[in-house]
Amino acid sequence: MKVLLVEDEAKLGEYIKKGLTEAGFIVDHYMTGLDGHHALMTGDFSVILMDVMLPDVSGFELIRNYRAAGRHTPVLFLTAKDDLSDKIKGIEIGGDDYLTKPFAFAELIVRMKSLLRRAAQSDYKNTLIQIADLKMDLSKRTVHRGQTMIKLTAKEFALLQLFLEHRGEVLPRSVIASRVWDMNFDSDTNVIDVAVRRLRLKIDDEFDTKLIHTIRGMGYKLEMLDTISEHT
Numbered sequence: 001m002k003v004l005l006v007e008d009e010a011k012l013g014e015y016i017k018k019g020l021t022e023a024g025f026i027v028d029h030y031m032t033g034l035d036g037h038h039a040l041m042t043g044d045f046s047v048i049l050m051d052v053m054l055p056d057v058s059g060f061e062l063i064r065n066y067r068a069a070g071r072h073t074p075v076l077f078l079t080a081k082d083d084l085s086d087k088i089k090g091i092e093i094g095g096d097d098y099l100t101k102p103f104a105f106a107e108l109i110v111r112m113k114s115l116l117r118r119a120a121q122s123d124y125k126n127t128l129i130q131i132a133d134l135k136m137d138l139s140k141r142t143v144h145r146g147q148t149m150i151k152l153t154a155k156e157f158a159l160l161q162l163f164l165e166h167r168g169e170v171l172p173r174s175v176i177a178s179r180v181w182d183m184n185f186d187s188d189t190n191v192i193d194v195a196v197r198r199l200r201l202k203i204d205d206e207f208d209t210k211l212i213h214t215i216r217g218m219g220y221k222l223e224m225l226d227t228i229s230e231h232t
Helices: 010-022 033-042 059-068 084-092 105-124 154-165 173-180 189-203
Strands: 002-006 026-030 047-051 075-079 097-100 128-131 134-137 142-145 212-215 219-222
Touching: 002 010, 002 033, 010 026, 010 105, 026 033, 033 059, 047 059, 047 105, 059 075, 075 084, 075 105, 084 097, 084 189, 097 105, 128 154, 134 154, 154 173, 154 189, 154 219, 173 189, 173 219, 189 212
Parallel strands: 002 026, 002 047, 047 075, 075 097
Antiparallel strands: 128 134, 134 142, 212 219
8 A cells, every 4th residue: 555654854754654664555755745745636645644844835735735626535644733723723624633743653553554444444335325415425425415516525524424324313522533533532522513513514504404413412413303493
């Protein structure tokens, strides 16, 4: 499997590349945002490891543009920051996971394998999921409400898929965090709330029938209701 690594710290980049190569991966390593952007838009990778603080262009900006181009390859951010604002920003622009420096190489491998496993599971599914006029095609990775195509980031797609696969069920924030991000956000529930709010903006706000509902004190559920009093 081919990995794109964009990391400006030469020593860390070589360490990661060496370890991944020994683990059987093919690694393309770039140290600037400009080179990383070119690789993102022209290469074909199984997973992307993206440093956030690059010398010329932010890793967040690179991935924002990458997702806007309709690309869905899993992205793992590498960052020296570990605050809530960074987590929220990474989720908003389509990151799938993040790892705070310094980190153990074994943890990097585990997180990469988790992303690759989820991507592979999605690739082999060939089903259409629907509720009301909302349709998700797992094989084509497309979402429509009626005749309107809705563009989602990779994380938004995974979140909506979770809701659709458990429509009518109340999903606590802890379940959403573990199932969509493979992480335990502890008390940082705002991360989940922001992600759900972003998804609502795209699939609910411009349509009469609201599908994502807040169950106060419990979590969220996807359901077509006669009333929308629960939708906040």
